[in-house]
Amino acid sequence: MPSRAIVSRALADLFRQLAHADRLRLIEELRQGERDVTTLAQALALPTSRVSQHLALLRAHRLVEERRDGRNHVYRLAQPFLADWILEALPLVDVRARLEEAEHIDAARALWSAPGPNSSH
Amino acid sequence: MPSRAIVSRALADLFRQLAHADRLRLIEELRQGERDVTTLAQALALPTSRVSQHLALLRAHRLVEERRDGRNHVYRLAQPFLADWILEALPLVDVRARLEEAEHIDAARALWSAPGPNSSH
DNA sequence: TGCAAATATGCAGCATCTTGCAAATGTGAG
DNA sequence: CTCACATTTGCAAGATGCTGCATATTTGCA
Numbered sequence: 588m589p590s591r592a593i594v595s596r597a598l599a600d601l602f603r604q605l606a607h608a609d610r611l612r613l614i615e616e617l618r619q620g621e622r623d624v625t626t627l628a629q630a631l632a633l634p635t636s637r638v639s640q641h642l643a644l645l646r647a648h649r650l651v652e653e654r655r656d657g658r659n660h661v662y663r664l665a666q667p668f669l670a671d672w673i674l675e676a677l678p679l680v681d682v683r684a685r686l687e688e689a690e691h692i693d694a695a696r697a698l699w700s701a702p703g704p705n706s707s708h
Numbered sequence: 709m710p711s712r713a714i715v716s717r718a719l720a721d722l723f724r725q726l727a728h729a730d731r732l733r734l735i736e737e738l739r740q741g742e743r744d745v746t747t748l749a750q751a752l753a754l755p756t757s758r759v760s761q762h763l764a765l766l767r768a769h770r771l772v773e774e775r776r777d778g779r780n781h782v783y784r785l786a787q788p789f790l791a792d793w794i795l796e797a798l799p800l801v802d803v804r805a806r807l808e809e810a811e812h813i814d815a816a817r818a819l820w821s822a823p824g825p826n827s828s829h
Numbered sequence: 830t831g832c833a834a835a836t837a838t839g840c841a842g843c844a845t846c847t848t849g850c851a852a853a854t855g856t857g858a859g
Numbered sequence: 860c861t862c863a864c865a866t867t868t869g870c871a872a873g874a875t876g877c878t879g880c881a882t883a884t885t886t887g888c889a
Contacts, residue, residue: 591733591736592729592733593803594798594801594803595729595730595732595733595736596729597801597802597803598726598729598732598794598797598798598801599726599727599728599729599731599732600801601797601800601801602723602724602726602727602732603723603727605719605720605723605727606720606723606724606726606727607720608713608716608717608719608720609716610720611716611719611720611723612712612713612716615712615716649802650800666799666800668799668800669800672793672796672797672800673719675793675796676719676722676793677715677719678787678789679722679771679787679789679790679793680715680718680719680721680722681718681770
């Protein structure tokens, strides 16, 4: 009865595709509707080649679908439920600690970039 | 406003922990209640050292919690919702194709292991 | 104390993923 | 047909993850 192991592998494959911040952000963008590669690349501030590679991965796993419009390739979520389901995971993740940590970093950076009169300490 | 990127990274970290069939099966086992390492290792047919490593990872990300009982270490899900949420992903994954593929493999294996009278072909 | 069971940890080889860049392909406009 | 734009693909180096095995560490018991 290897079905348990097979299902686990299938799920693990899915999770591996989602285990990358850029790809998650792509899915989040596509949640708002169809987008072409250049638009996505601008939104994420990434080179189009990288975005294209990520999209190829997601497409290979049937998470997104593609259609051509003129010389653009327009992508959309194959199953919009995917994006909803991902957001359901937010309570599982310790976002608060990370945001606070980022704010500390921002604060530290602000101190560095705007040194006071007696910056010699 | 890097909060979007931060949340994406946090989610990606979570997905990375879940992107391994053994760890998913561990979570599935723990869904049914507390288990010690040896029991888990037997259930998954894995060496205890491997199970221990997986559990250490999951524990580092606060997905499981540990308690000692005699000389055993008993693990439990930190947030039982995790297991439910994972199962919600099943419709997103093409399990059917994989199961059929596995059945084809089984069928092929059966043909090989039980060769007919004219097996030379 | 000393032994054995239960877990955990360290490490090296291997596999996989990521990244940046260059080059190739495809496609509409003139 | 040719050009320019949009997208994809190929590749090598570096980073990260996995596996198997050996060795610690911890704890209960005699």
